[in-house]
Amino acid sequence: MKQFISTWWQRIATPSMLVAVTLCLLASLAGAYLKQLPVLNLFGALIIALLIGMLAQWPVQKLWSNTSEDRRNGLSSAAGLIANKLLRLGIILLGFKLNLELLFTQGVKSLPLAALVVTLTILGTYALARALKVSPHLAMLTAGGTGICGAAAVMAISGSMNSTDAEIISDEEKQERANNEVMAVATVAVMGTIFALIDIALLPALPLSTAQRGIVAGASLHEIAHAVAAGDALGAVDVATIMKLSRVLMLIVAAVVIAVWWSRRNQKASASGSTGPKKLPIPWFMLGFIAASVLGTIVPVFHAWAPHLVDAGYIFLGMAMAALGLNVNFKAMLSHGRNAVIASFIASVCLLAFSIGAAALFF
Template sequence: MFRSAPLVPRTVRFAPGIALCLAIGGVSLAVGSIAPVVGSALPAIAIGVAAAAIRRPGTPTRPGIAFSAKWLLQAAVVLLGAQLSLHDVVAVGAESLPVMLSTLTVCLLAAWGLGRAMRIDGRLRALIGVGTGICGASAIAAVAPVIAATSGEIAYAVSTIFVFNIAAAVAFPLLGHALGLDAHTFGLLAGTAINDTSSVVAAATTFGAGALGFAVVVKLVRTLMIVPISVRLALRQPRDSASSLLRQPWRILTLVPWFIVGFIVMVLANSAGLISAGVHTALAMCSGLLIAAALAGIGLSTDLAAIRRAGWRPLALGAVLSLLVTATAVGALALTGRLG
């Protein structure tokens, strides 16, 4: 009973920012219903970025905005599991592995080689490499303590990745339509080539119906690569480093994001027939609103000053890596006969 008491002030603290994100999300859904070709994802991000550029969110709304950008998106991903069967997840996950492993290998090798040539610090280029190759800020947060990255390096890497998250959300639907991709193939492309889950969701939602489920499954499989990459980096650290991953192997389990577990639970529940058609519809609508609100929160979190402080070298490395990952994914799809 005593532990629940802090929930009230915490809810009050988060409420203004969550309400703002939900309001922008609602407007974005309305825009998407009026102009389906535009969708709801891009308006949510655009409104958030524009509002942040005009005036940075104040102290009353910041906690709720940060909560929305992270937790509402992850909750939406969990709810998306109710729309898929276990067969779908296994089939799409297995199909994506060759493309995913190709893009990850190219990205990490290029981050190491190009980063050294550009005289970027080893820890910073590692953060940008895993952020681009795996899953954006989540991978950066997971790997940072393993390699003892400083707060400044983390901020630089996150700021760099954020730029290309926004660019991918806009550019990939256009690329998909230009290549004449169907929803399934676009889901493979987006899930293997876009670095952050939020941008994968935004791009797939904008592309059209049917792409979102495939893209999310591919992205979640890719996110699990945090585990082997973190272990590999830990093995390269000096034994007296700050990393505790090798001294406490059980911490490897904490690298698996909770929303992947929740997503799998929902998939299993749907596969077992525990979710009725009416609940399916309600969960889909709820997921759509949460996605729009989360993307609004991401837009409102834009820190243009931090991006400018990152300097041109990390941004240039992030740009090259993003282009290489995209080119590798398109090439892999072409080699496997998925492009028309």
């Protein structure tokens, strides 16, 4: 135990970690404030924090990283640690946002649609992205973000995939995965914003009731912020929010299934001559997400604290997003991301059409 504490203290008690934590915290707090402004509320706090982290690369490199190789390596390591650990903590706290009683009562009709939407969108987007020669990792992150809940889903699914093999991949592969995370987050943010505007403009012209418009917004849009903003503009924010949270609930199952699939895929792809014990491909932080959902639903003391814990979760996730932005390789990201954007766009068109049809037929 003493050795464990000493090792971690050496990793976190560094000037580079202080710089990284300060920058990421400021970026996350700025995102939380700026998301309240018109237009920016369509992007949400996590996307804004990511953008701030990306923009901070140049002054940070000039004033800190370029002064010595130790500082450059130290900052990169610190940002990677923040992105990895605070991601998991943020996802766990986000579980307090899910009121399971509300979803299984008022949202009982939306749950089957959410399961169908998430399943079809993930499978369809992944297949389309792979047909366009997108790497399996980026294809699955893009599919998860498009099908479930945007940036939070990208980060949760990435964490579940990394939980199966993070210890055995090279530093180069780790950097590529970090770039993929940023690319997937940026893709679903842009697609979600575009289709939120499309929903707001298109749905009032269709023969749909107010409740049906809310179902379409919650079933078709990517970020929670997108669904809430569109639902509010359409006069159906409560319906849109319940429908969207029904999709968020599917993150629990999706993260576990994807972790198992990713582990088996990698085992088949590798020359597995080892007979050692295999790591159980379960993203354990998702158990924390489930526990938080249950506690926030059935334990009275958490009812009052749940909003504050969710806010804290978004702050930690914002710090993780800013840390990703500090480390992203722009050249690599842009060279590999175009086809992922195309796949997400086509999938978003199909998702909107399917959601309109399902809302008209079943709600």
